[in-house]
Amino acid sequence: MTTVETLPSASSAQLALDAACDHLIGLRSPQGWWKGELQTNVTMDAEDLLLREFLGIRSEDDTAEAARWIRSEQRANGTWANFHGGPPDLSTTVEAYVALRLAGDPVDAPHLRTAAEYVRQAGGIEATRVFTRIWLALFGQWSWEDLPVLPPELMYLPPWAPLNVYDWACWARQTIVPLTVVSAHRPVRPLPFDLAELRTGRRVRRGALTGWEGVFRGLDRLLHHYERRPVKGVRAAALRRAAEWIVARQELDGSWGGIQPPWVYSLIALNLSGYDVGHPVMRRGIQGLDRFTIRDAGGRRLEACQSPVWDTALAVNALLDAGVPPDHPAVAEAAGWLLGEEIRGPGDWTVRRPSLAPGGWAFEFDNDGYPDVDDTAEVVLALRRTLHPEARPAIDRGVRWMVGMASRDGGFAAFDADNTRTLCTKLPFCDFGAVIDPPSADVTAHVVEALAYEWPAGAPELRRAVVWLLKAQEADGSWFGRWGANHVYGTGAAVPALVAAGVRTEARCVRRAVAWLARHQNEDGGWGEDLRSYHDPGWIGRGASTPSQTAWALLALLAAGESSPVVERGVRWLVEHQRPDGTWDEPHFTGTGFPGDFYINYHLYRLVFPISALGRYLSARAAGESQVPEVSAPGETS
Numbered sequence: 001m002t003t004v005e006t007l008p009s010a011s012s013a014q015l016a017l018d019a020a021c022d023h024l025i026g027l028r029s030p031q032g033w034w035k036g037e038l039q040t041n042v043t044m045d046a047e048d049l050l051l052r053e054f055l056g057i058r059s060e061d062d063t064a065e066a067a068r069w070i071r072s073e074q075r076a077n078g079t080w081a082n083f084h085g086g087p088p089d090l091s092t093t094v095e096a097y098v099a100l101r102l103a104g105d106p107v108d109a110p111h112l113r114t115a116a117e118y119v120r121q122a123g124g125i126e127a128t129r130v131f132t133r134i135w136l137a138l139f140g141q142w143s144w145e146d147l148p149v150l151p152p153e154l155m156y157l158p159p160w161a162p163l164n165v166y167d168w169a170c171w172a173r174q175t176i177v178p179l180t181v182v183s184a185h186r187p188v189r190p191l192p193f194d195l196a197e198l199r200t201g202r203r204v205r206r207g208a209l210t211g212w213e214g215v216f217r218g219l220d221r222l223l224h225h226y227e228r229r230p231v232k233g234v235r236a237a238a239l240r241r242a243a244e245w246i247v248a249r250q251e252l253d254g255s256w257g258g259i260q261p262p263w264v265y266s267l268i269a270l271n272l273s274g275y276d277v278g279h280p281v282m283r284r285g286i287q288g289l290d291r292f293t294i295r296d297a298g299g300r301r302l303e304a305c306q307s308p309v310w311d312t313a314l315a316v317n318a319l320l321d322a323g324v325p326p327d328h329p330a331v332a333e334a335a336g337w338l339l340g341e342e343i344r345g346p347g348d349w350t351v352r353r354p355s356l357a358p359g360g361w362a363f364e365f366d367n368d369g370y371p372d373v374d375d376t377a378e379v380v381l382a383l384r385r386t387l388h389p390e391a392r393p394a395i396d397r398g399v400r401w402m403v404g405m406a407s408r409d410g411g412f413a414a415f416d417a418d419n420t421r422t423l424c425t426k427l428p429f430c431d432f433g434a435v436i437d438p439p440s441a442d443v444t445a446h447v448v449e450a451l452a453y454e455w456p457a458g459a460p461e462l463r464r465a466v467v468w469l470l471k472a473q474e475a476d477g478s479w480f481g482r483w484g485a486n487h488v489y490g491t492g493a494a495v496p497a498l499v500a501a502g503v504r505t506e507a508r509c510v511r512r513a514v515a516w517l518a519r520h521q522n523e524d525g526g527w528g529e530d531l532r533s534y535h536d537p538g539w540i541g542r543g544a545s546t547p548s549q550t551a552w553a554l555l556a557l558l559a560a561g562e563s564s565p566v567v568e569r570g571v572r573w574l575v576e577h578q579r580p581d582g583t584w585d586e587p588h589f590t591g592t593g594f595p596g597d598f599y600i601n602y603h604l605y606r607l608v609f610p611i612s613a614l615g616r617y618l619s620a621r622a623a624g625e626s627q628v629p630e631v632s633a634p635g636e637t638s
Contacts, residue, residue: 009568009571009572009575010618010621012572012575013571013574013575013614013617013618014618015575016574016575016578016582016610016614017322017611017614017615017618019578019581019582020322020578020582020583020607020610020611020614021319021322021324021582021611022582023581023582023583023607024315024318024319024582024607024608024611025319025330027604027607028315028330028333028334031333031337032312032330032333032334032336032337033308033309033311033312033334033337034308034311034312034314034315034334034604035306035307035308035311035312035604036307036311036602036603036604036605036607037294037303037601037603038303038304038305038306038307038591038600038601038602038603039303039589039600039601039602039603040303040304040593040598040599040600040601041073041080041081041082041083041089041092041598041599042069042070042073042080042092042095042096042099042301043091043092043095043096044260044301044302044303044304045066045069045070045099045300045301045302046066046070046095046096046098046099047095047135047260047264048066048264048289048302049062049063049066049067049099049102049103050095050098050099050102050135050138050139051264051267051268053102053139053189053191054138054139054189054268054271055267055268055271055277055286056277057277057286058102062300063102063103064103065295065299065300066099066103066299066300066301067099067100067102067103067105067299068298068299068300069298069299069300069301070096070099070100070299071100071111072298072299073096074096074111074115075088077114077118078093078111078113078114078115078116078117078118079093079115079118080092080093080096082597082598082599083531083588083589083599083601084587084588084589084601085530085544085587085588086531086532086589086599087532088118088122090119090122090123090127090128091128091129091131091132091432093115093118093119093122094119094125094128094132094136094198095132095135096115097112097115097116097119097198098135098136098141098191098195100112101191101193101195102191107193107197116197116198119198120197120198120199120200123200123202124198124199124200124201124202125141125142125195125198125199126199126200126201126202126203129431129432130147130148130428130429130430130431130432131432133146133147134147134179134182136195137186137188138182138187138188138189138268139188139189139190139191140188140189140190140191141191141194141195144183144186144188145224147183148220148427148428148429149183149220149223149224149226149227150176150179150180150183150429151180151183151184151223151226151227151230151238152180152181152183152184152235152238152239152241152242153234153235153238154176154177154180154238155177155180155238155241155242155245156238156241159351159352162421162423163423163424163427165177166348166351166352166416166419167419167421167423167424167436168419168424168435168436169415169416169419169434169435169436169437170257170348170370170415170416170437171257171259171261171262171415172424172433172434172435172436173348174249174256174257174259174261174262174266175261175262175265177242177245177246177269178242178246178262178265178266178268178269178270179265179269180238180242181239181242181243181246181269181272181273182265182268182269182272183227184227184230184235184238184239185272187272211426213426213428215426216426216427216428217428220427220428239273242269243269243270243273246266246269246270247270247281249369250266250281250284250285251366251367251368251369252366252368253284253288253291253365253366254284254285254286254287254288254289255285255288255292255364255366255367256285257367257369257370258305258306258362258363258364258365258366258367258370259304259305259364260292260302260304260305263285263288263289266285267282267285267286270282270285289302291306291365292305292306304593304600305363305364306364306365307363307364307602307604308364308365309338309341309361309362309363309364309365309375309379310363310374310375310378311602311604311608312334312337312338312382313338313361313375313378313379313381313382314378314604314608314609315334315604315608316331316334316335316338316382316385316386317378317381317382317385317608317612318607318608318609318611318612318615319331319611320382320385320386321611321612321615321616321619322611322612322614322615323615323618323619326385326386326387327387331386332386332387332388334382335382335383335386335388335391336388338361338379338382338383339383339388339390339391339394341361341362342359342360342361342394342397342398343358343359343360343361343362343368343371344358344359344397345358345368346358347368347369347370347371348369348370348416349370349371349405349415349416349417352416352417352418352419353404353405353417356401356404356405357397357400357401357404358371358397358401359371359376359394359397359398359399359400359401359402360372360373360375360376360397360398360401360402361375361376361379361398362375363375370415371401372414372415373402373405373412373413373414373415373443373446373447374414374442374443374446374483376398376401376402376450377402377443377446377447377449377450378446378450379398380395380398380399380402380450380454381446381449381450381453383395384453384454395454399450399451399454399455402447402450402451403447403451403461404417405417406461406464406465407420407438407439409439409468410439410461410464410465410467410468411438411439411440411443411444411465411468411469411472412439412440412443412444412447412465413437413438413439413440413443414437414440414443414482414483415437416437419436419437419438420436420438420439421436422436424436432594432597433593433594433597433598434594434595434597439468440480440482440483441469441472441479441480441481441482441490441493441494442479442481442482442483442484442489442490442493442494443482443483444465444468444469444472444497445469445479445490445493445494445496445497445498446493446497447465448462448465448466448469448497448498448500448501449493449496449497449500449501451465451501452497452500452501452502453500457501457502462501466498466501466503469494469497469498470498470509472494473494473509473512473513474487476512476516476540477491477509477512477513477515477516478490478491478513478516478540478541479491479493479494479513481493481592482592482595483591483592484552484590484591484592485529485530485531485533485549485589485590485591485592485599486529486531486533486534486540486592486595487516487529487533487540487541488517488520488527488528488529488541488549488552488553489529489549489552489590489592491513491516491517491552491553491556492549492551492552492553492555492556493552494513494556495510495513495514495555495556495557495559495560496555496556496559498510499559499560500559505559505560505561510560511560513556513560514556514557514560514562516541517553517556517557517566518564518566519541520541520542520553521553521566521569521570522544522545524545524573525545525550525569525570525572525573526545526546526547526549526550526570526573526574526577527541527545527546527549527550527552527553527570528542528543528544528545528546528549528550528588529541529542529543529549530542530543530544531589531592531599534592534595534596535596543588544588545573545577546586546588546590546606547574547577547584547585547586547605547606547607547609547610548586548590548602548605548606548609548610549590550570550573550574550610550613551574551609551610551612551613552609552613553570554567554570554571554574554613554616554617555609555612555613555616557570558613558616558617558620559616561620563620563621567617570613571613571614571617574610574613574614578610583606583607584606584607584610585606586601586603586605586606587601588601589601590602590605591605
């Protein structure tokens with residue numbers, strides 16, 4: 001009997017592609033959309049229990065199920081990490097530990113003893129990030145006096161003033177506003193236990209005392225004095241304005257921005273503002289969390305976000321890359337669903353672009369206030385290839401909105417235009433996660449690719465974006481990946497975009513990228529890049545091979561016209577690592593929320609990107625595109 005291993009490469013690739021497409025079509029919802037699990041880390045589950053404890057709604061069943069999941073994610077050394085195979089994370093470990101204490105795990109249990117030992121060795125709760133210490137302060141385990149101040153009077157700053165709320169990225173903005181309310185109230189609702197075993201008694205110096213950091217630490221000391229005697233009328237009005245701002249941004253599903261951080265802090269802030277848990281706003285918010293909750297044999301866990309629009313657009317593009325006809329029911333119904341998700345109203349983006357007509361798509365089921373450029377580009381790429389009769393007007397509106405969101409330098413960010421002021425990053429409060437949204441190579445590349453099929457190559461906006469992307473190329477020939485890990489993702493987005501926009505495959509920028517990918521191919525034929533590359537340059541382009549990252553590399557090489565052994569080895573890796581059910585295993589996280597701090601395992605990435613890569617490989621092979629000279633083999637210099 002003939003096996004996959006003995007078939008010619010094209011035949012084995014076709015068999016793998018057919019099996020993968022069957023599996024992907026089988027995952028489609030009855031409404032026509034796709035959504036893979038968006039896996040992050042156990043802080044989501046720990047903070048959900050802490051939220052419920054604060055609001056007085058924590059149940060024994062939810063606690064037991066969440067605790068079971070949190071325990072299952074603990075490693076043998078007693079710690080929790082932020083991504084599969086990653087280093088221990090102090091703050092994540094502390095939050096998980098507190099959640100397990102809430103669940104009734106005894107302090108002398110072996111798994112908690114080893115966790116506490118690590119926490120003390122890593123500096124104790126004194127060394128945790130600000131967000132963790134805010135949670136501890138809510139329960140009397142940290143002093144509010146020892147936290148940076150965020151006064152609600154920030155709400156009075158006009159959009160042109162430094163440090164106004166619109167200087168923050170949309171995800172940070174929606175978190176900061178409720179935290180100003182929390183900071184003003186300084187609530188304490190004690191836990192039934194103490195965390196003395198996690199303390200070291202040492203004070204930790206945080207940040208520099210010179211430059212802007214020193215200036216803001218001095219400002220923070222002044223704000224602490226003000227907090228003791230705020231101007232009552234001004235403070236009361238600022239708190240009302242903040243609460244109204246929060247309520248106005250609640251989505252139909254009860255969330256805030258469709259993401260966990262602003263959601264939980266908004267519920268706490270509104271509760272402190274007089275909204276009891278039975279209030280309709282609070283009730284919608286609490287009930288909405290159920291939609292983000294997964295219950296299975298592993299326990300109860302929360303998704304930090306959900307990605308149906310993104311996943312559906314990627315799935316449609318993957319199926320079309322694989323040769324599935326555009327009138328196939330899976331494609332046609334998905335196109336209809338995507339059209340129904342178009343955002344036709346205003347959002348916070350209008351602060352910077354007040355005259356721009358609405359359009360575009362968001363990431364989530366419900367996030368009408370925050371369409372994003374990345375999703376819009378991917379949806380445009382998908383819809384233009386379908387036969388849906390209503391697609392063209394929506395594409396035109398999406399393109400117009402997307403182009404209008406260009407920053408002054410010609411690049412594109414995810415949610416806002418010109419969200420580049422760095423002052424807020426210097427605040428003592430900002431020790432975790434990206435808080436601004438500047439243009440990035442991957443988002444700009446997706447826009448370039450979408451526009452390349454919609455506009456002539458000489459269109460000024462497209463030319464400016466191409467120039468921006470060319471300038472963003474790294475010295476080694478790669479591109480940085482803001483929303484995916486990392487240089488493999490950025491390069492996998494940039495090369496297809498540039499070629500689609502008319503850059504010749506023999507151009508130096510393309511050849512440098514091809515050489516970089518060839519040098520970083522693993523011995524097994526695949527590609528991988530560890531998330532530590534965001535902190536440590538030694539990890540750039542290095543890591544265990546993964547299906548999604550191998551596919552990203554192949555997409556770039558195929559766009560560059562490559563038909564070398566480098567490509568064949570990558571395709572062979574995908575074929576040989578495919579599961580019998582047509583998908584691939586990918587425990588490694590290859591998505592990025594905040595570079596260096598927060599990461600994502602998109603469970604559909606392991607399927608949609610290999611389908612696109614295999615589909616484009618077979619199309620290129622059939623077309624006989626083999627004119628480009630062979631590139632250097634892995635390990636050789638070029």
